[in-house]
Amino acid sequence: MAALFCRSYLFVQILLPLSLYHFSSGQTVYSVTEEVHKGTVVGNMAKDLNFNVREMESRMFQIVSGSNKKYFDVNLKTGELFVNERIDREDLCFGSQTCFLHLEAIAQNPLRLFSLSVNILDVNDNAPLFPYKTYDINITEHAFPGDRYPLPRASDADIGINSVKSYKLSPNEHFSLNIQSGGEQSISPQLVLQKALDREKQPVIKLVLTAVDGGKLPRYGTLDVIIDVIDVNDNTPSFSKEMYKVSVPENTAIGTPVIKLNASDMDAGVNGEIVYSLISHGKEKASDIFLVDPVTGEITVKGQLDREDSAAFELHAQAQDKGASPRSSHCKVLIEVLDVNDNAPVISITSLTGTVRENSNSGTAVGLIAIADNDIGKNGEISARVTESSPFILQPSYKNYYSLVVDGPLDRERVSQYNITITATDKGMPALSSNMGLTIHIVDVNDNAPRFSNTIMDFYVKENSPAGDIIATATAEDPDINENSQIIYSLIPGNGMESSLTSMVNINPASGEIYSKQSFNYEEVKSFQFQIQATDSGVPPLKSNSTVNVFILDENDNSPVILPPYSEPGSVNTENIPYSAEVGYFVAKIRAVDADSGYNALLSYHITEPKGTNLFRIGTSTGEIRTKRRMSDNDLKTHPLVITVSDNGESPLSATVSVEILVLENIDELQTSIRHVPIREEGFTDLNLYLLIAIVSVSVIFLLSLIGLIAAKCYRTDGSFSGYSAPVVTTHPDGSWSYSKSTQQYDVCFSSDTLKSDVVVFPSPFPPADTELISINEGDTFTRTQTLPSTGKVRTTFVVP
Numbered sequence: 001m002a003a004l005f006c007r008s009y010l011f012v013q014i015l016l017p018l019s020l021y022h023f024s025s026g027q028t029v030y031s032v033t034e035e036v037h038k039g040t041v042v043g044n045m046a047k048d049l050n051f052n053v054r055e056m057e058s059r060m061f062q063i064v065s066g067s068n069k070k071y072f073d074v075n076l077k078t079g080e081l082f083v084n085e086r087i088d089r090e091d092l093c094f095g096s097q098t099c100f101l102h103l104e105a106i107a108q109n110p111l112r113l114f115s116l117s118v119n120i121l122d123v124n125d126n127a128p129l130f131p132y133k134t135y136d137i138n139i140t141e142h143a144f145p146g147d148r149y150p151l152p153r154a155s156d157a158d159i160g161i162n163s164v165k166s167y168k169l170s171p172n173e174h175f176s177l178n179i180q181s182g183g184e185q186s187i188s189p190q191l192v193l194q195k196a197l198d199r200e201k202q203p204v205i206k207l208v209l210t211a212v213d214g215g216k217l218p219r220y221g222t223l224d225v226i227i228d229v230i231d232v233n234d235n236t237p238s239f240s241k242e243m244y245k246v247s248v249p250e251n252t253a254i255g256t257p258v259i260k261l262n263a264s265d266m267d268a269g270v271n272g273e274i275v276y277s278l279i280s281h282g283k284e285k286a287s288d289i290f291l292v293d294p295v296t297g298e299i300t301v302k303g304q305l306d307r308e309d310s311a312a313f314e315l316h317a318q319a320q321d322k323g324a325s326p327r328s329s330h331c332k333v334l335i336e337v338l339d340v341n342d343n344a345p346v347i348s349i350t351s352l353t354g355t356v357r358e359n360s361n362s363g364t365a366v367g368l369i370a371i372a373d374n375d376i377g378k379n380g381e382i383s384a385r386v387t388e389s390s391p392f393i394l395q396p397s398y399k400n401y402y403s404l405v406v407d408g409p410l411d412r413e414r415v416s417q418y419n420i421t422i423t424a425t426d427k428g429m430p431a432l433s434s435n436m437g438l439t440i441h442i443v444d445v446n447d448n449a450p451r452f453s454n455t456i457m458d459f460y461v462k463e464n465s466p467a468g469d470i471i472a473t474a475t476a477e478d479p480d481i482n483e484n485s486q487i488i489y490s491l492i493p494g495n496g497m498e499s500s501l502t503s504m505v506n507i508n509p510a511s512g513e514i515y516s517k518q519s520f521n522y523e524e525v526k527s528f529q530f531q532i533q534a535t536d537s538g539v540p541p542l543k544s545n546s547t548v549n550v551f552i553l554d555e556n557d558n559s560p561v562i563l564p565p566y567s568e569p570g571s572v573n574t575e576n577i578p579y580s581a582e583v584g585y586f587v588a589k590i591r592a593v594d595a596d597s598g599y600n601a602l603l604s605y606h607i608t609e610p611k612g613t614n615l616f617r618i619g620t621s622t623g624e625i626r627t628k629r630r631m632s633d634n635d636l637k638t639h640p641l642v643i644t645v646s647d648n649g650e651s652p653l654s655a656t657v658s659v660e661i662l663v664l665e666n667i668d669e670l671q672t673s674i675r676h677v678p679i680r681e682e683g684f685t686d687l688n689l690y691l692l693i694a695i696v697s698v699s700v701i702f703l704l705s706l707i708g709l710i711a712a713k714c715y716r717t718d719g720s721f722s723g724y725s726a727p728v729v730t731t732h733p734d735g736s737w738s739y740s741k742s743t744q745q746y747d748v749c750f751s752s753d754t755l756k757s758d759v760v761v762f763p764s765p766f767p768p769a770d771t772e773l774i775s776i777n778e779g780d781t782f783t784r785t786q787t788l789p790s791t792g793k794v795r796t797t798f799v800v801p
Contacts (some may be wrong), residue, residue, distance in 0.1 A: 027115045027116060027117060028043075028045070028048045028049065028114075028115075028116040028117075029100075029116070029117045029118075029119060030042045030043045030081065030116065030117070030118045030119070031118070031119040031121055032083065032087070032118055032119070032120065032121065033120075033121040033122075033123050034087045034088055034089040034090075034120055034121065034122065034123055034125070035086070035087065035088065035123055035125055036083055036087065037083070038083055038084065038085070038086070039082055039083065040082060040083040041080045041081070041082050042072065042080075042081040042082060042083065042118060043080070043081050044078070044079050044080050044081070045074055045079050045080070045081045045105065045114075045116070046078075046079025046080075047079060049105075049114050049116075051079065051107070051114075053077070053078065053079045055107075056074075056076040056077075056079060056107075057076045057077075058109075059107040059108050059109055059112075060107070060108045061074065061076060061105065061106075061107045062074070062105065062106060063103055063104070063105050064104050064105065064106045069085050070084050070085060071083065071084055071085045071087055071101060071118075072084055072101075072103060072118065074105070081116075087120060089120045089121075089122050089123075090126065090157040090158075092120060093120065094157065095159075096159075097159055097160070098119070099119070099120040099122075100117045100118065100119050100120070101117065101118045101120060102115070102116075102117050103115075103116050103117070103118065122158055122159050122160060122162055123158075123162070124158055124161075124162040124213060124215025124216065124217065124218075124219060125158070126156055126157040126158045126162075126219070127156070127213070127219035127220060127221050128154040128155065128156045128164045128211035128212070128213055128219065128220065128221030129154060129155055129156070129221050130152055130153075130154045130209075130211065130221055130222070130223040131152055131155075132152060132223065133223070133224065134223075134224045134225075134226060135151065135152055135209075135223055135224070135225050135226070136226050136227075136228065137149055137191070137225065137226070137227045137228070138227075138228050138230055139193070139197060139227055139228070139229060139230065140197075140229070140230040140232065141196075141197045141198055141199040141229050141230060141231060141232055141234075142232055143193055143196070143197060144193070144196075145193050145194055145195060145196060146192065146193060147192075147193045148178065148190045148191065148192050148193075149190065149191040149193075150188065150189075150190050150191075151167075151188075151189040151190060151191060151209055151223070151225065152223060153187070153188050153189070153211075154167075154211030154221045154223070156211075156213050156219075156221075158213060158215070160214075161214040161215065162213055162214060162215045163213055163214065164187060164211050164212070164213050165187070165212060165213055165214035166179070166187075166211075166212045167179055167187070167189040167209060167210065167211055167212070168209070168210040168212065169189075169191075169207060169208075169209055169210075170207050170208040170209075170210075172205065172207060173194070173195055174193065174194060174195045174197060174205060175191045175192065175193060175194060175205075175207065175227075176191075176192045176194050177189055177190070177191065177192070177209070178190040178191075178192050189209060191207075191225070197229045198229075199229040199230070199231045199232075199267075199268060200235065200266040200267070202229065203228070203229050203231075203268065204226065204227065204228055204229065205226075205227040205229065206224065206225070206226055206227075207224075207225040207226075207227065208222055208223070208224060208225070209222065209223040209225055210222050210223075211223075231267050231268040231269055231271055231272070232267075232271065233267055233271035233321065233323030233324065233325060233327065234267065235265055235266040235267045235271075235272075235327070236265070236321075236327040236328070236329060237263045237264065237265040237274050237319040237320065237321050237327060237328060237329050238263060238264055238265070238319075238329055239261065239262065239263045239317075239319060239329055239330075239331040240262040240263070240264075241262075241331060242331055242332070243331065243332045243333075243334065244259055244261065244331065244332070244333045244334070245333075245334045245336075246258055246259045246333070246334070246335055246336070247335075247336040247337075247338050248301070248305065248335060248336070248337060248338065249305075249337075249338045249340045250305045250306055250307040250337050250338060250339060250340055250342065251305070251340045251342045252301050252305055253301070254301050254302065254303065254304070255300055255301065256300060256301045257298050257299070257300050258290065258299045258300060258301060258335060259298075259299050259333065259335075260296065260297055260298040260299070261276055261292070261297035261298075261299065261317055261319070261331070261333070262297060263276070263297065263319035263329065265321050265327075267321065267323065270321075270322040270323060271321055271322070271323040272321065273321060273322045274297075274319050274320065274321055274322075275294050275295075275319070275320050275321075275322065276292050276293065276294050276295075276296075276297040276317060276318070276319055277292065277294060277317070277318050277320070278290070278291075278292050278315055278316065278317055278318075279316040279317070279318055279330070285310065286313050286314070286315055288302065288303050289301065289302055289303040289305065289310075289313065290302055290303075290313065290315060290335070292317060297317075297319070299315070299317075299333065305337050306337075307337040307338065307339045310337060311336070311337055312334065312335065312336050312337060313334075313335040313337070314332065314333070314334055314335075315332070315333040315334075315335065316330060316331075316332055316333070317330065317331050317332075317333055318330050319331075340428075341375055341379040341426060341428025341429065341430065341431070341432055342375075342432075343373060343374040343375040343379070343432070344373070344426070344432040344433065344434045345371050345372065345373040345382050345384075345424035345425070345426055345432070345433065345434045346371070346372050346373070346374075346434060347369065347370075347371050347384075347422060347424050347434050347435075347436040348369070348370045348371075348372075349367065349368075349369060349370075349436075349438075350367075350368040350369065350370050350401070351367055351368045352366065352367035352368075352404075352438065353366055353367060354366075354367075354439070354440060354441060355440070355441045355442075355443050356406060356410065356440060356441075356442060356443065357410075357442075357443045357445060358410040358411060358412040358442045358443065358444060358445055358447070359410070359445050359447070360406050360410060361406070362405075362406050362407055362408065363405055363406065363407075364405060364406040365403055365404070365405050366392065366404045366405060366406065366440060367403075367404040367438070368397070368401060368402075368403055368404070369384070369394065369401070369402045369403075369404060369422060370400060370401050370402075371384050371400050371401075371402065371424045372400050373424075373426050375426060375428065378426075378427045378428055378429075379426055379427070379428035379432075380426060381426060381427040382400065382424050382425070382426055382427075383424070383425055383427075384402050384422060384423065384424045384425075385422075385423055386404075386420050386421070386422060386423075387420075387421045387422075387423045387435075388418075388419075388420050388421060390408075390418050390420050391406060391407055391408030391409065391410055391418075392404055392405070392406060392407060392418065392420055392440065393405060393407040394422065404422075404438075410442055411442075412442040412443070412444045412445075412480075412481075413448060413479035413480065415442065416441070416442055417439060417440065417441045417442060418439070418440045418442070419437060419438075419439050420437070420438050420439075420440065421435050421436070421437050421438075422435065422436045422437075422438065423435050444480055444481045444482065444484055445480075445484070446480055446484040446536065446538025446539065446540070446541075446542060447480070448478055448479045448480050448484075448542065449478070449536070449542035449543060449544045450476035450477065450478045450487050450534035450535070450536055450542065450543065450544050451476060451477050451478070451544060452474065452475075452476045452534065452544060452545075452546035453475065453477075454546065455545075455546055455547065456546070456547045456549065457472070457474065457546055457547070457548050457549070458549045458551065459471050459472040459514070459548065459549070459550050459551070460550075460551045460552075460553050461516065461520060461550060461551070461552055461553065462552075462553045462555055463519075463520050463521055463522040463523075463552050463553065463554060463555045463557070464519055464520070464521070464555050464557060465516065465519060465520065466519060467516055467517055467518050467519055468515055468516065468517075469515060469516050470513050470514070470515045471505065471514045471515060471516055471550060472513075472514050472548075473511065473512055473513050473514070474489060474507070474512040474513075474514060474532050474534075474546065474548070475512055476489070476512070476534035476544065476546075478534075478536050480536065480538065483536075483537040483538060484536055484537070484538040485536060486536060486537040487512075487534050487535065487536055487537075488509045488510070488534070488535050488536075488537070489507050489508065489509050489510075489511075489512040489532055489533070489534055490507065490509060490532065490533050490535070491505070491506070491507050491530060491531070491532055491533075492530065492531035492532065492533050492545065501528075501530050502517075503517060503518060504516065504517055504518060504520075504528065505517060505530070505550070507532060512532075512534075514532070514548070520552045521552075522552045522553065522554040522555065522596075522597070523558075523595055523596075525552055526551070526552050527549060527550060527551045527552060528550055529547065529548065529549050529550070530547075530548055530550075531545050531546065531547050531548065532545065532546055532548055533545050534546075554596050554597045554598055554600055555596075555600070555649075556596055556600035556647060556649025556650060556651060556652070556653060557596065558594055558595035558596045558600075558653070559594070559647075559653040559654065559655055560592045560593065560594045560603055560645040560646070560647055560653065560654060560655045561592060561593050561594070561595075561655065562590065562591070562592050562645065562655055562657045563591040563592060563593060566590060566591075566657045566659065567657070573657065573658055573659045573660060574659075574660045574661075574662060575587050575588045575625075575659060575660070575661050575662070576661070576662045576663075576664055577627070577661060577662070577663060577664070578663075578664055579631045579663055579664060579665050580630075580631070581627050581630070581631065582627070582630065583627060583628065583629055583630060584626050584627060585626060585627040586624060586625075586626055587616065587625040587626060587627065587661060588624075588625045588659060588661075589622070589623050589624045589625070590605055590618070590623035590625070590643050590645065590657060590659075591623060592605075592623070592645040592655065594647050596647065596649070599647075599648040599649065600647055600648065600649040601647060601648075602647060602648035603621075603623075603645055603646070603647055603648075604620045604621065604645070604646055604647075604648070605618045605619065605620055605621070605622070605623040605643060605644075605645055606618065606620070606643070606644050606646065607625075607641055607642070607643060607644075608642050608643070608644045608656070609640075609641065609642035610640075610641075613639075613641075614628060614629065615627065615628060615629065615631075615635060615639065616628060616639065616641060616661070618643065623643075623645075625641070625643075625659070625661075631663060635663065636663075637662065637663045638660060638661070638662055638663070639660070639661040639662075639663070640658065640659075640660045640661075641658070641659045641660070641661060642656055642657075642658055643656065643657050643658075643659060644656045645657075
């Protein structure tokens with residue numbers, strides 16, 4: 001707006017010399033209150049300036065001068081002057097009694113300039129305002145009534161009647177308000193003290209000063225006035241009691257609080273700070289025994305109390321403030337010293353052996369104990385005991401003497417020494433006690449025999465192991481000590497092996513190492529049994545026995561043996577098959593046995609020559625030779641085969657046999673070949689011979705077992721063969737037989753097929769779950785399986801007679 005006014009004014013200056021113009025020397029004045037709404041009409045300029053309304057637009061009538069803000073504008077259609085912006089009189093004319101806005105209006109063609117003024121009228125839109133929110137005043141409690149204290153004045157942006165007109169003070173009993181007025185703007189408030197102050201009753205007084213303006217709707221402003229009452233030393237310290245009484249035990253430790261004095265002073269600051277002290281009256285001993293804390297007033301023990309020396313103390317205490325003119329007060333403190341049980345019993349050893357044999361009887365004296373107490377009366381009466389749970393007790397003897405005696409069984413192997421505590425307690429209140437520790441060693445006697453970890457021990461030895469090898473180490477424990485626990489080992493032959501045992505094994509008497517004296521052959525001796533004895537060196541000596549079972553483990557030292565008919569000397573191992581043989585046609589079966597057992601006797605069959613044959617195959621476990629495919633015209637008529645039988649030992653052994661297979665063109669040739677084969681007489685075949693031998697053998701075994709059973713029953717009366725039973729041979733309706741014993745059972749089952757039989761073996765002490773069913777042919781062989789703890793499963797192959 002100012003820039004527009006300057007441009008217009010410059011335009012007028014240029015035109016003045018060149019053309020005629022009309023200037024109205026009169027000035028129009030309008031009035032409007034502040035804070036009116038926008039659009040409020042102030043007056044009709046067209047009418048007041050005698051200007052044609054219809055020419056306002058054509059002559060571009062406008063307001064060209066005024067403040068930076070365009071507070072007013074003119075309606076060119078009606079000629080009315082209206083409010084265009086919010087008007088705040090305090091922003092335009094702060095503190096001024098009058099407030100005019102001077103405006104310039106201009107019209108063109110011809111140029112005409114009009115001057116007008118707008119008087120801004122005040123409204124009560126501002127409340128009184130104090131320069132502070134809180135005003136603090138310090139007034140001493142000795143101030144006199146009538147003293148005055150000025151207060152801050154409030155200001156009001158409004159003027160005239162709308163400005164601050166009065167003050168008000170919140171009701172109180174100590175102060176009133178005085179208004180000083182020297183004109184319209186010189187109103188100032190003052191506090192007037194009406195009643196003397198007392199800080200001990202009310203140290204702080206809070207007032208509220210309110211300023212009120214003179215508007216129709218008055219506005220208010222407040223000020224918080226805080227009056228701090230300053231203290232003076234007008235109060236003397238005062239003890240809560242004139243005399244304090246307290247009792248303390250004579251064993252009260254140095255530094256222990258006895259009593260706490262309590263004095264108060266109603267003054268504040270240094271006037272109310274109290275210092276405590278003890279006043280001496282020539283009795284220096286009291287000042288050596290007790291001490292008072294100057295700040296807290298707590299009396300504590302400074303020296304050692306002894307009721308026998310001083311039964312009571314009388315102290316005089318003082319409480320004094322720190323004011324400029326100190327004030328003080330006094331009190332008396334009586335302290336009574338109480339007697340306590342301050343002497344504990346004293347334990348002393350008159351005599352003590354320190355050792356006792358473990359076979360000592362109850363009542364055996366171990367030592368003599370003396371116990372004394374320097375106190376008297378109940379404080380000197382004593383009771384004594386052994387506090388731990390032990391086979392020892394204290395028995396009263398003469399006066400204050402006690403005997404320590406055995407009161408229960410002793411066992412050095414369970415407890416070799418006792419650390420006991422003797423406790424002596426008086427009957428004082430509270431009771432005092434003393435402890436003394438004693439160590440009593442138990443002397444060993446030979447009351448324990450050596451003990452083996454197992455009454456039956458099983459050991460395993462490989463066959464062919466060299467003589468002198470350590471089979472096992474037998475260990476016995478003796479809980480005694482020294483010579484009572486020194487063990488000597490020896491052999492005790494059993495089961496009729498007295499003569500042969502000494503040639504088989506021996507034992508180191510000091511270490512218990514059992515070593516072999518010969519090399520064992522599993523095929524001859526599979527196990528043997530003997531006893532070992534452990535004897536200590538006590539007097540008298542004690543001993544115990546353990547049974548040792550030695551099992552011989554098989555080694556792979558026997559090669560497989562091919563069974564007839566292929567193993568017969570000078571026999572021609574020839575087999576014939578027809579040219580029309582189907583796939584899987586049975587050609588022949590190779591049979592072999594191995595004198596070893598377990599995996600060492602587990603045989604497998606292989607065709608080693610010709611290598612890679614694609615016409616024949618052999619069952620690895622059965623030895624059956626069968627065709628792999630049908631014959632063709634390109635195949636040879638003669639097929640020589642080399643069969644290798646190998647066992648399953650760690651270093652496998654094997655045997656070989658040659659079989660020549662001839663391929664015949666037609667059935668007639670095969671029948672002719674069969675007719676030329678010598679036919680065995682059915683009356684007495686090889687299998688029948690084997691069965692006869694087996695039956696005779698079983699009969700002999702049965703008789704021997706029966707004799708052995710009778711002998712065992714007769715011998716069992718002394719317990720030597722209590723762990724064994726006679727063998728039993730059972731014949732089954734299907735022609736099979738079984739041989740059973742307490743340690744072994746063999747079941748031999750022959751089927752009706754004379755060319756193939758099965759043998760089931762259940763060797764004891766190994767469970768039937770470890771037994772395998774092995775198919776054999778013509779009663780030649782059978783196999784048993786044993787599970788040994790050290791080597792696992794071991795198979796044994798037997799030849800049927």
